[in-house]
Amino acid sequence: MADAHTKLLLSEDQIPTHWVNLLGDLPGDPLPPLHPGTMQPAGPDDLAAIFPMALIGQEVSPEPEIEIPDEVREAYKLWRPTPMYRARRLEAELGTPAHIYYKYEGVSPAGSHKPNTAVPQAYENAQAGIRKLSTETGAGQWGSSLAFACRLFGLECEVFMVGSSYDQKPYRRSMMQTWGATVHRSPSDQTEAGRANAGSPTGSLGIAISEAVEVAAQNEDTNYSLGSVLNHVLLHQTVIGQETMLQMELAGEEPDVVVGCVGGGSNFGGLAYPWLRRKLRSGSGPRFVAAEPAACPTLTRGVYAYDFGDTAGLTPLMPMYTLGHGFVPPPVHAGGLRYHGDAPSLCALVKAGTIEARAFRQNETFDAALRFARSEGIIPAPEPAHAIRAVIEEAEAATEAGEERVILFGLCGHGHFDLAAYDAYLAGTLEDPEFSEADRDAALAALPPGAPALA
C-alpha cells in the first residue's frame, strides 16, 4: 500500500497537442442539422452571424484530429493536465474487487471541465477580431468558465443568467463578476426576448439563450458562445479522455467500462470519445455508460427525432434524443443536466447501442455523492454524482461476479457551490422528481412539424 499510487499525474508537455474528432468514425451517414425555416440542411453560412469561421470549420470538419493552437495549450497549463485518481478508499468502503479510477476536472479555476472549451472559443473569437462574447448560464458553471476565458484573451463577456439561479446562487454570479463579466438576471430589459418575457418570475434557459443569441446577432463585434451539445464543444473536451489514456497506461491497466454523466454531452464525449474511437477502429474496448437524471431522462425516455436546440425554436434542428424543446425539467440541483436534448453524435452512438444510458433519481445520486465525499474527500457537484451512482452499480456487479473489473469515470466538477443541496439531502428534504408518462406525451406532441422522421 505504501508505494501504491493514489493519483496519476502527467507533466505539462503531456497536454494533448490535438483534439480528437470522432465525426468520421461514427456509424452510418451523418445526419445534417436543418435550417429552422426551410428544413433544408444548414450550412456554415447559417452560423456565421454568431460564430467565428474557425469554430464553424471545427464544427463540420471531417479531419480525425485537429491541432490545438499554442496559445490555447499555454492557457490549458493553468490547470491541465488534470489528475486521475485511483479511488482506493471508495473501493474499500464498497468492499469491491473493482479498481475504480476517476478523472478530476474540478481543479480548473472555474471548478469544472467547462474551461476546456471556453478557452479555445474565446481564443478563436479574439483571433477573429470579435470584441465581446454573449452567453446564457443556468447554475453558473458555463457562465463562470466563459468569464474566466474571456478575461484571458481580453474579450468582454456578457452573461444572461436564469433568474431563479441568479437569485439562489449569488456566489456563482460574484465569481463571474470577479473575472470581469457583466451578468444580467434573465429575463432582462436588455433585449427584445427579455422584454417579451418580462412576466416570467424565474426565467428559463430557453429565454436566456434567446437573449444571448439576440445580442450576438444584432452586434457586429459580438459573438455567441455555447457550452455543450455542438460538435466543436465536444471536440475541445477530448483533452480529458486523451489524458486518461496516458494515465491508465501509467496505472498499467485498461478500463472495462467508462462512465460519465450527460447533460448536453460535452463532459461525457470529452472523456469517452478518445476511448470510443479506439474501440470503433479496433473492434474491442471498454463498455460505455451514460448517466442522466430521472427527472430529465433524454437518452432513456426521449424520442429520436429532429428538434430545436432552444426553447424558442431559433436554432437549427438537430437529430437527437429529445424530450421536446418546450420541456422544462424540474429544478433538480444538477442544473447542468437539465437539457431537453443531447449532442447529436452522442445520441447516434446511443441509438446504435454503442453507449448504454441509465437514469437515476436525485436522492440516490446524493447518497452516492456522500459516500464518495466521505471516502475520497472531494465533494462532487450534483452532475457527476450521477456518474458515481452508476459507478457504484458497476462496482457492485463486479463484487457479485467476483471480478477485478476496471472502472473509469469522469468527476467533472466540485460541489463547492452546491452545498445547499447537500444540506437538503442531509435534512431529508431533497425532492425526488421523476419524468411522467404525461411529460412524454407532451414531448411527442410538441415536436416541430415538417421535419423529416428519423429511423
Place this chain on the structure above:
Amino acid sequence: MADAHTKLLLSEDQIPTHWVNLLGDLPGDPLPPLHPGTMQPAGPDDLAAIFPMALIGQEVSPEPEIEIPDEVREAYKLWRPTPMYRARRLEAELGTPAHIYYKYEGVSPAGSHKPNTAVPQAYENAQAGIRKLSTETGAGQWGSSLAFACRLFGLECEVFMVGSSYDQKPYRRSMMQTWGATVHRSPSDQTEAGRANAGSPTGSLGIAISEAVEVAAQNEDTNYSLGSVLNHVLLHQTVIGQETMLQMELAGEEPDVVVGCVGGGSNFGGLAYPWLRRKLRSGSGPRFVAAEPAACPTLTRGVYAYDFGDTAGLTPLMPMYTLGHGFVPPPVHAGGLRYHGDAPSLCALVKAGTIEARAFRQNETFDAALRFARSEGIIPAPEPAHAIRAVIEEAEAATEAGEERVILFGLCGHGHFDLAAYDAYLAGTLEDPEFSEADRDAALAALPPGAPALA
C-alpha cells in the same frame, strides 16, 4: 514561451518523508510556555488531558526532523504534492522583471493548507484510542479540515462554530456535515462555557475555544485539536516548504524573498521554515516577509510578552507578540488572520529581525486579489490576498530596481466560500478597519499580571 513551464509538479513519491522541526535552530534559548495558575514552565503533563502523547512529544521535540507516519503520507496523497505555479500572467499584468512563484494549497479537499495538520492530528489521536475530537472554528476552514481528517481515520468530530460565522457561512457548515461532523452554533447549550455566554448574540473564537476545550477535558475518550500556533501544527505544515524546495530546483531558480500571510502562523511557518533553516545554517538565503491585516496587526503593532492563547485565559501563557488576549478583531473577511497572538517560534524570529512583518488594509488586499484572479484565474481566499498584496510591493520594487528578483509566496487557499466579500469589494461597500492607538492601550493594559517580562 511555448515550452516554458507554468506549473511545477512533483510525483507522489516526492511527498516529504519527514517534517522539519525548526526549534533547535532558533536563535537564543527557548522560552517555555507557562502554566496559567503557577506561572511556572508548563510541561508535557499539563497538556495530557487534551492532547495525545505523540503530539505532545512533537510539540517539545528537539529533533531536527520528525518522520511522517506511512498512514499520514498515504492520506496526503489525496491532494499532495500540491502544484507550484510560475505566475507568468500576473508578471505580465504587473510589467515586472520579477519572477513570481506561488505554492497552491487550495487543491486539498477542504480548500486550504489546514488538512496538512488535521490529518496527522486525527491519525495520532486515533492511534491513541481516542474516539472523538472537539475543536472550534471561525470562518470554517479549520473545522472543515478536521471534519475531513476525522472521517479518514474513523473519529467523530464535534465543531463549535462562532455564531456569526455559523449564520453567515452556511456552506462551510454544510461542508463539515457532509464529512459527518457535528456542528454547534457557539455559544451552545452543550457546555458550561456556552451556557455562561448564552447572552452573546454573535459568539467569539474565545468562547468557542472554551467550549471545545471543556468537552475534551471532561470526556476521557475525547481530545481537543488546534489548527495553528502550536509547534506541532507548524511542524506538520513544513511539507509545504519542503516541496517548494524541490519545485524551485525544477524551475532552476532560488527565491530572493519568501512571502506568506500570518494568522496564527502555520501557513507562514509551513512555507518558510524549511527555507529558514537552510538560511540560519548557511548564513545566506532569501528574505522573509509576513503579511497580516492592519485590523489585527499582531506582529507590527503588538507587544512582545507572555499572554494567554485564548480569550478566557485557560491555556498556558506563551511568549509572543500579542494584541492582548481580550482583543476582539473587527470582522474582516480574512477570518483566519483574526487572532490576537501568533506562534511563539514565528514571533521570536520577527523579534530577532529574521522575518519582516507588514500590515495591509482590507481593501488593498482585495484589490490585489482581484488583479491576481483576473490574471492567474484562481480566486484567492481573503487570507492569502494579504500575501499577494505584499508580493505586488516586492514586484514593484524589482521593477524600480530593474532586477529579475525571484519571489515565492504561499497561496494557502481558494476563495470559493468568500465570494460575498468579493461582492462587497466590487460594490465599493467593503469596510476598511484599522487598529487604533486606543486598541493598543487596551491591549497593554490587559496583559496578564504576574508573568515575567520579555526583553
